[in-house]
Amino acid sequence: MPSLEEELFPSTPGKFKIDRGHGMNRHFHRCFASTSTMFLWALFLIALTASYLSFQSFVDSGSRYFSASWGGIQWEKQVRNSAQIHRPGGMSVLVTGAAGFVGTHVSLALKKRGDGVVGLDNFNNYYDPSLKRARKSLLNGNGVLVVEGDLNDAKLLAKLFDVVAFTHVMHLAAQAGVRYAMENPNSYVHSNIAGLVTLLEVCKSANPQPSIVWASSSSVYGLNDKVPFSEADRTDRPASLYAATKKAGEEITHTYNHIYGLSITGLRFFTVYGPWGRPDMAYFSFTRNILQGKPITIYRGKYRADLARDFTYIDDIVKGCLGSLDTSGKSTGSGGKKKGNAPFRIFNLGNTSPVKVPELVNILERHLKVKAKRNIVDMPGNGDVPFTHANISYAQRAFGYKPTTDLQTGLKKFVKWYLSYYGYNNRKGLQ
Numbered sequence: 001m002p003s004l005e006e007e008l009f010p011s012t013p014g015k016f017k018i019d020r021g022h023g024m025n026r027h028f029h030r031c032f033a034s035t036s037t038m039f040l041w042a043l044f045l046i047a048l049t050a051s052y053l054s055f056q057s058f059v060d061s062g063s064r065y066f067s068a069s070w071g072g073i074q075w076e077k078q079v080r081n082s083a084q085i086h087r088p089g090g091m092s093v094l095v096t097g098a099a100g101f102v103g104t105h106v107s108l109a110l111k112k113r114g115d116g117v118v119g120l121d122n123f124n125n126y127y128d129p130s131l132k133r134a135r136k137s138l139l140n141g142n143g144v145l146v147v148e149g150d151l152n153d154a155k156l157l158a159k160l161f162d163v164v165a166f167t168h169v170m171h172l173a174a175q176a177g178v179r180y181a182m183e184n185p186n187s188y189v190h191s192n193i194a195g196l197v198t199l200l201e202v203c204k205s206a207n208p209q210p211s212i213v214w215a216s217s218s219s220v221y222g223l224n225d226k227v228p229f230s231e232a233d234r235t236d237r238p239a240s241l242y243a244a245t246k247k248a249g250e251e252i253t254h255t256y257n258h259i260y261g262l263s264i265t266g267l268r269f270f271t272v273y274g275p276w277g278r279p280d281m282a283y284f285s286f287t288r289n290i291l292q293g294k295p296i297t298i299y300r301g302k303y304r305a306d307l308a309r310d311f312t313y314i315d316d317i318v319k320g321c322l323g324s325l326d327t328s329g330k331s332t333g334s335g336g337k338k339k340g341n342a343p344f345r346i347f348n349l350g351n352t353s354p355v356k357v358p359e360l361v362n363i364l365e366r367h368l369k370v371k372a373k374r375n376i377v378d379m380p381g382n383g384d385v386p387f388t389h390a391n392i393s394y395a396q397r398a399f400g401y402k403p404t405t406d407l408q409t410g411l412k413k414f415v416k417w418y419l420s421y422y423g424y425n426n427r428k429g430l431q
């Protein structure tokens, strides 16, 4: 015969339902026959509920206390130190997505020339977080603090602006990747739209307001087939949700520029590659598979045409980011009120010479001295575009942007880094 405890707190929902009818009533009659027993039971249940609730609130506040990775006098001191400017006319920059690929390189370059840098990153697991941790160590070793937190945490952002009057924000935190948007669409909305708005809200209220430079994407050109892609071309036909969120970002930042006088520069990056890169990108995953003897899948476009990308080396992108920061012009607002017009700019940062994906594989084979096992398939309807090709004349005029690294040279540097990071036996690269 089941015990009272089993009757009241069954281990499976099925059990609970079966015993709900007459049998249950019989037990209740037996147990609560007298009023005094009922009273004692009620007291017992009230005490049980109260102690559960107070224990729960203790656990909650305790975990908040123990897991908080920011706040406190010591933390504020570290933030201030990291933001310290060490050159005349220098800037203090909040770099979001600092433990990401581009974020790491830009933070190092800024620090190296004497600017103050504070990083922010949520270390999510879109790709191997241990690579992000390694980048963080590299940054720490070079005097850049990376605060662990999410872009959507308005309190943390406001606190950072309380502690440091950032002159600039380099906003690189985002949900990247074109094809992953079909798997996890909401992560794009969370980071690229909600996170962007949270950041802009804090920036618009900051006093002084910072100037903002942020990462848009070549993917906004979508189905545009006029080449090379110019900033004046239409960008209203995105082919992926990723592209759509980046395009939305361009419109959203325009609003904040218009209403609040924030200085905004959007950079359309063209397939950035290089050392410390992103493992989800083709050049990186191809390298891993080639070294491990696994096949690689190469997509092919309509009429069996090869896909092509304007692959852009990270050092050229870093120069473009620093040039944008240096020429950004000031925000005009204060306390959330616009005082005049502020710059609103959008630039392509590409390489101006597209390379077909099979040619990328040829170059990797030469550098790795291993033949790839090629599996050529028709491009699935996954948001990919057939080709990209940047016209960079706007950026050239504004800050002398001129890419200097071709794919052959850039991939050589990437492969050298890859082998030194993962080792020849490539164990860490297995995933």
Ligand SMILES: O=C(O)[C@H]1O[C@H](OP(=O)(O)OP(=O)(O)OC[C@H]2O[C@@H](n3ccc(=O)[nH]c3=O)[C@H](O)[C@@H]2O)[C@H](O)[C@@H](O)[C@H]1O
Pocket: 176, 177, 178, 216, 217, 218, 219, 269, 270, 271, 272, 280, 281, 282, 283, 297, 298, 299, 300, 307, 308, 309, 357, 384
């Ligand atoms: O410029 C951008 O704005 C974007 O650049 C990058 O996107 P993409 O240009 O798509 O780069 P990437 O994935 O390396 O695929 C390269 C090529 O390999 C092909 N490709 C890819 C994978 C595969 O298995 N096989 C294949 O043929 C594929 O079809 C494509 O032709 C960033 O990831 C993105 O976050 C964004 O910043």
